[in-house]
Amino acid sequence: MRISTPHPGGPGPDIDLDAVNLADPQLYAAGDPHAIWTVMRERAPVHRQILPDGRSFWSVTKHGDVNDVLRDHTRFTSHRGTVLSVLGGTDPAGGKMLAASDPPVHTAMREPLNKALSHRTLKSRQPQIRRVVHRLLAPLLDGGTWDVAAAAAGFPLAFTGALMGLPEADWPRLTRLTTMAVAPDDPDYRESTGDSTLTAAHHELFAYLSGQVKRRVRHGVTEDDLIGFLMEMELDADGRRLRHDEIVYNAYSLLLGANVTTPHTIAATVLALMEHPHEYRRLLADPSLTNSAVEEGLRWASPANHFLRYVTQDITLRGQELKAGDAVVAWLGSANRDEEVFADPFRFDVTRSPNRHVAFGFGPHYCIGAPLARIALRLLFEEIVTLVEAFAPAGPVEHLMSNFVAGIKRMPVTAILREGAAQTLAEAVAADGPVPA
Numbered sequence: 001m002r003i004s005t006p007h008p009g010g011p012g013p014d015i016d017l018d019a020v021n022l023a024d025p026q027l028y029a030a031g032d033p034h035a036i037w038t039v040m041r042e043r044a045p046v047h048r049q050i051l052p053d054g055r056s057f058w059s060v061t062k063h064g065d066v067n068d069v070l071r072d073h074t075r076f077t078s079h080r081g082t083v084l085s086v087l088g089g090t091d092p093a094g095g096k097m098l099a100a101s102d103p104p105v106h107t108a109m110r111e112p113l114n115k116a117l118s119h120r121t122l123k124s125r126q127p128q129i130r131r132v133v134h135r136l137l138a139p140l141l142d143g144g145t146w147d148v149a150a151a152a153a154g155f156p157l158a159f160t161g162a163l164m165g166l167p168e169a170d171w172p173r174l175t176r177l178t179t180m181a182v183a184p185d186d187p188d189y190r191e192s193t194g195d196s197t198l199t200a201a202h203h204e205l206f207a208y209l210s211g212q213v214k215r216r217v218r219h220g221v222t223e224d225d226l227i228g229f230l231m232e233m234e235l236d237a238d239g240r241r242l243r244h245d246e247i248v249y250n251a252y253s254l255l256l257g258a259n260v261t262t263p264h265t266i267a268a269t270v271l272a273l274m275e276h277p278h279e280y281r282r283l284l285a286d287p288s289l290t291n292s293a294v295e296e297g298l299r300w301a302s303p304a305n306h307f308l309r310y311v312t313q314d315i316t317l318r319g320q321e322l323k324a325g326d327a328v329v330a331w332l333g334s335a336n337r338d339e340e341v342f343a344d345p346f347r348f349d350v351t352r353s354p355n356r357h358v359a360f361g362f363g364p365h366y367c368i369g370a371p372l373a374r375i376a377l378r379l380l381f382e383e384i385v386t387l388v389e390a391f392a393p394a395g396p397v398e399h400l401m402s403n404f405v406a407g408i409k410r411m412p413v414t415a416i417l418r419e420g421a422a423q424t425l426a427e428a429v430a431a432d433g434p435v436p437a
């Protein structure tokens, strides 16, 4: 998604909100959603859109409302699905997959899984992730053009794939399939129509993951990897385990959650650092700012652009009457620019504090992969700050055509390395050897 800065007196006031289509994937490939959201936050913070086929949804764009919708599962359920691509239907994963369940079913699945993905458990993975980071950055040694977006696309699977126990040979195909599932209208990922691309991607991913579960049944399950953990974890005191379809749905959710978000945070943050060279110089001067720069990168990128809920009872929100069964879309990208919460929200500030961004959501469904994503992003940017003096654009930035994932699919850059950095990186890569799964 293009990250624009609406200008005071710019096109904003002229925007006709009744003509705006926030569901249109093209808006996020070439349009200007931030200009629209800025007007919405001011003039229509709870706004109803009717699609040409008669389906409709409410949009909430303010930080406080986005928090309320994501937090309160009694009024806003996840059970019928949480993304616009399944608007108005019923989600077959409802009540079976963490992301599409409400408490108490959600809590029973979430508690054991939380432990497997806690910061403490993942600490031992850091050396492996650092090796993946070296491998990702190694092309910089050539001194030529480096496509940050293309390189970052494979980054999550290089550690999540290992964590889930998925064979390395399958990672490139899984990377493509997960992007097809979130950007089925993008010409680079479309196979015939958007709908059939989505169906094809789901079909292949579910069949693949089902095969992975069956293989573990045949060869003996171990809890060493996350799929094995899903198979063995107990949901209640009676020792109930997940059924086959529940394991597959949750494995899909973990795979998708990691794959389609982390790379876009990397590309958008590098882009922001190129566009705000002063902020990169601050980071070079004080690398202890890396954590706060990563948080600002998450706010800036908001790679998970929206999540959807359905209203369970008639309610009034900022004077608008929502009926039971209505769909409500929480636009995270907009909440993360809410001028009531973030001072000067369109300024990229590596020292921003406080930074109460909602890039990982809020409430019971708060991203379960956040500790892993934060570790990986911190290790990557620590290494970038050690190695790179400056990035420069080397071609046009191309954005993903998706209303769900705010993504960058191509971003060629060149990098000037810091003194001695080439040797440091070459030594690190040589010392690492192959990255063990």
Ligand code: HEM
Pocket: 070, 078, 082, 098, 099, 100, 110, 160, 253, 254, 255, 256, 257, 258, 259, 261, 262, 265, 302, 303, 304, 307, 308, 332, 358, 359, 360, 361, 362, 364, 365, 366, 367, 368, 369, 370, 372, 373
């Ligand atoms: C920068 C990286 C990431 C971002 C921005 C992100 C964003 C989000 C957001 C906004 C939600 C809330 C969904 C909702 O409210 O309905 C969420 C949930 C989730 N994420 Fe992430 N995510 C990231 C990385 C990951 C990783 C690395 C994993 C897997 C290891 C993951 C797996 C999940 C799962 C399974 C859920 C559902 C949690 C639940 O329903 O309780 N995510 N993520």
